[in-house]
Amino acid sequence: MNALSKDVGTPELSPLIAARGLRKSFGGAQALKDASLSILPGEVHGLVGANGAGKSTFIRILAGLLKPDAGEILVDGRPFVAASPHHAGEAGLSFIHQELALVPDMTVIENIMLGLPKRTRLGWVDWTATAREAVPVARRVGVAAPLDAKVKGLSTAENWLISIARALIRKSRLIVMDEPTAALSVAESDRLFEIIRGVRASGVAVLYVSHRLDEVLDLCQRVSVFRDGRSVAELAGGALNRRALVEAIIGREQTAERVVGRASAGPGKTVLSVRGLTRAPKVRDVSFDLRRGEVLGLGGLVGAGRSELARLVFGADRPESGTMTLEGATFEPRDCSDAVKAGIGFVPEERRADGLVLTKSVAFNVGLANLGSLVFSPWLPFIVGGRRRSLAQAMVRDLAIKTPDIETPVGKLSGGNQQKVLIGRWLGVKPKVLILDEPTRGVDIGARGEIHRLVRNLAQGGMAVLVISSEPEELPDLCDRVLVMAGGRIVRDLSGEAITRHGIIAASYADAQERIHA
Amino acid sequence: MSDITLSARQLSPSAKAALGVFARYGTVIGLAAMIAAFSILSPDAFPTVNNFVNVLNQTSLAMIIAGGLTLAVIVGELDLSIGYAASLHGVLVTGLIVQTKLPVPLAIVVVLMLGAVIGIVNGLIVTKLRVNSVIATLGVGTIIVGLSFAYSAGVPIAAGVPDEFLDLALGRWLFGVPNPIIVMALVLGALWALVERTSIGQEIQAVGGNPSAARLAGINVDRIKIIGFVISGVCAALTGILLASRLGSGTASAADSYLLSAFAAVFLGSATLRDGEFHVFGTFVGALIIAFGFNGLNIFGAPTFSQYMFQGAILIVAVGLSSLGRMLAET
Numbered sequence: 001m002n003a004l005s006k007d008v009g010t011p012e013l014s015p016l017i018a019a020r021g022l023r024k025s026f027g028g029a030q031a032l033k034d035a036s037l038s039i040l041p042g043e044v045h046g047l048v049g050a051n052g053a054g055k056s057t058f059i060r061i062l063a064g065l066l067k068p069d070a071g072e073i074l075v076d077g078r079p080f081v082a083a084s085p086h087h088a089g090e091a092g093l094s095f096i097h098q099e100l101a102l103v104p105d106m107t108v109i110e111n112i113m114l115g116l117p118k119r120t121r122l123g124w125v126d127w128t129a130t131a132r133e134a135v136p137v138a139r140r141v142g143v144a145a146p147l148d149a150k151v152k153g154l155s156t157a158e159n160w161l162i163s164i165a166r167a168l169i170r171k172s173r174l175i176v177m178d179e180p181t182a183a184l185s186v187a188e189s190d191r192l193f194e195i196i197r198g199v200r201a202s203g204v205a206v207l208y209v210s211h212r213l214d215e216v217l218d219l220c221q222r223v224s225v226f227r228d229g230r231s232v233a234e235l236a237g238g239a240l241n242r243r244a245l246v247e248a249i250i251g252r253e254q255t256a257e258r259v260v261g262r263a264s265a266g267p268g269k270t271v272l273s274v275r276g277l278t279r280a281p282k283v284r285d286v287s288f289d290l291r292r293g294e295v296l297g298l299g300g301l302v303g304a305g306r307s308e309l310a311r312l313v314f315g316a317d318r319p320e321s322g323t324m325t326l327e328g329a330t331f332e333p334r335d336c337s338d339a340v341k342a343g344i345g346f347v348p349e350e351r352r353a354d355g356l357v358l359t360k361s362v363a364f365n366v367g368l369a370n371l372g373s374l375v376f377s378p379w380l381p382f383i384v385g386g387r388r389r390s391l392a393q394a395m396v397r398d399l400a401i402k403t404p405d406i407e408t409p410v411g412k413l414s415g416g417n418q419q420k421v422l423i424g425r426w427l428g429v430k431p432k433v434l435i436l437d438e439p440t441r442g443v444d445i446g447a448r449g450e451i452h453r454l455v456r457n458l459a460q461g462g463m464a465v466l467v468i469s470s471e472p473e474e475l476p477d478l479c480d481r482v483l484v485m486a487g488g489r490i491v492r493d494l495s496g497e498a499i500t501r502h503g504i505i506a507a508s509y510a511d512a513q514e515r516i517h518a
Numbered sequence: 519m520s521d522i523t524l525s526a527r528q529l530s531p532s533a534k535a536a537l538g539v540f541a542r543y544g545t546v547i548g549l550a551a552m553i554a555a556f557s558i559l560s561p562d563a564f565p566t567v568n569n570f571v572n573v574l575n576q577t578s579l580a581m582i583i584a585g586g587l588t589l590a591v592i593v594g595e596l597d598l599s600i601g602y603a604a605s606l607h608g609v610l611v612t613g614l615i616v617q618t619k620l621p622v623p624l625a626i627v628v629v630l631m632l633g634a635v636i637g638i639v640n641g642l643i644v645t646k647l648r649v650n651s652v653i654a655t656l657g658v659g660t661i662i663v664g665l666s667f668a669y670s671a672g673v674p675i676a677a678g679v680p681d682e683f684l685d686l687a688l689g690r691w692l693f694g695v696p697n698p699i700i701v702m703a704l705v706l707g708a709l710w711a712l713v714e715r716t717s718i719g720q721e722i723q724a725v726g727g728n729p730s731a732a733r734l735a736g737i738n739v740d741r742i743k744i745i746g747f748v749i750s751g752v753c754a755a756l757t758g759i760l761l762a763s764r765l766g767s768g769t770a771s772a773a774d775s776y777l778l779s780a781f782a783a784v785f786l787g788s789a790t791l792r793d794g795e796f797h798v799f800g801t802f803v804g805a806l807i808i809a810f811g812f813n814g815l816n817i818f819g820a821p822t823f824s825q826y827m828f829q830g831a832i833l834i835v836a837v838g839l840s841s842l843g844r845m846l847a848e849t
Binding site for chain 2: 314340354359
């Protein structure tokens, strides 16, 4: 008893897990440059950082999904290489993600015991013994649903509890939770926090990854901050406060380098006007105006509702409430084809999955939104070869698309050139509004500059451009005005000199503050 | 999927190149080899103009229905109702002529329109009710079987079919070429032009290649899918009409077996000249392979059961070659 309490109180308690100097790069991009982190037994350890700081990469290495380029991980002081998720599980590490890996068509108890059912001598599943083991754990974490209910109909909160029960029954010593409250209500979150505290009291450690700083402050004994692939701070005790966290996340404000010159003419008259647009829970009561010749940025954290907002404007989803007008006329797109007819173009985030027909040629992909202008006549819709060729050649020339020729399958081009093909598709149409979702993700630095110049040129030509980007540097470079979204709402409207990396990130974390005040 | 790509990545470049040539040109080489082999083995009966015209004439109906099916598979769906639908159309067209006493051209137009309606029904079930196309068209096809038997009471409608109608499939109105060949050439030519040369064709290919990308490029994906089913349905009707004319009767399950040969032709075709991509010219080559295969088996007096075995085997080889081509295109 005495020895035990002394043990817990000892500050130099040896860490359960210690990662040192982890590095990992993908192609040219270095996701982790130098990341270290140690977790003590029975602590809730927070991990925070802006988008792209390297948190996900770190977790994936821990889970055995990625191999680090350099650095070491120690479990109980011994070197550990998670060669596979199975291996990580055997070492006592459990991972719970936003998209929980439960089997919807199986019952609660089957999910908890998945992979380790008790068997009778005949090899049948011994349900009595299985239940004997699962029921106490399920009670402990407060699973309220009947244990023989299918997981399919249960709430996200209940899913989290089941996942935690599953981790406990496997005698996990560390449970990694990635954005646990992203889809939970305030009451559900509170219940989850209680469970996490209970788990901790039983000696299990938790790595709590979240954008919500107030939760992190509330729950965690120590917090590690990642920035640009490095672990930049480890805060605990009196040093652990909101201000310190935000400062560590943002870092010192870099010199405001504005590579691209802005349109001096000033924005023209309003093209798109959005009022009270709502599709809960991702988009709530969003209003804004987009003007001719303006590049409007949408900033915020991943999951803030920006892509979902873009889908509403483009007619890919239908809003629950709210109105839009396009050049003064009511705009209610029932499908993307309506939005295109009305004069809106969209370059999606997942260009390979949602943008391009990869096996088809550059000319085919460029032409896809321009078919009306390529045909002989609407009643004799034969493609005129010369027009198809000259459109594709014009785009290859104007956008400096690097391709052997216009009949090359677009899947064979580099990421940056694929992106230019997608943008080129809309240039022929000359839309009034062009929406770009993460236009430079996975694009090399040279192509990135070219794409930025291109966007500025389009705006100068009178197009209204809406740019979504999760890269903190991109929006200050590119935009006349930036709306920052958090929790489905627009929380800040930045323009002129106020558009800084610092300002955008600070506003992105406004959500947590709001929740506390609410 | 990822397992397959992985295994293709492990191949050496030269092995991949060889496989690529095999996947693209295998069917054409196979067709040429088959014709050469049959010509050597049976120099008197096989390599004659008469036999070739005969083979083409016999397979024209399968080519028409397979051409329609090609459009349905290009938009990314399967249409299992075509064989049963063609049977119904055969029964119906003879019934309308013999029993309802409709003029032959009018009866044909009515039946072609019914083919379009079946296509629309299939398309609406798949796009609006979001039923998997295999299930949807199997269900519609089974209902159609019921309709065929209900209309004909299971008895072939044969008595009193006018020569005007029989002449449709048996006549040789142009330079002594059998009519089915001419119809087939027109239909496949039109389908080829539609897919490869028109804006609708580009939309059809985009919907099949990446439906999400097509939608975000402003294409009405549901409309394009319905068009695919309608073309498939109309081609099934045309095959049903020509078959009834050739047989001189409308029989409730006469055209059912066209389903299998159409699928074999379409999948063989996707492994022809392109990497696992469905296209009209490929379907034509695929149907030729099957036709010459059957013709050879007949000439050598192979028993009936072997023809089933040939057809089953060729379907599996066809789909295998098709996915091999796609796999190589992805890596």
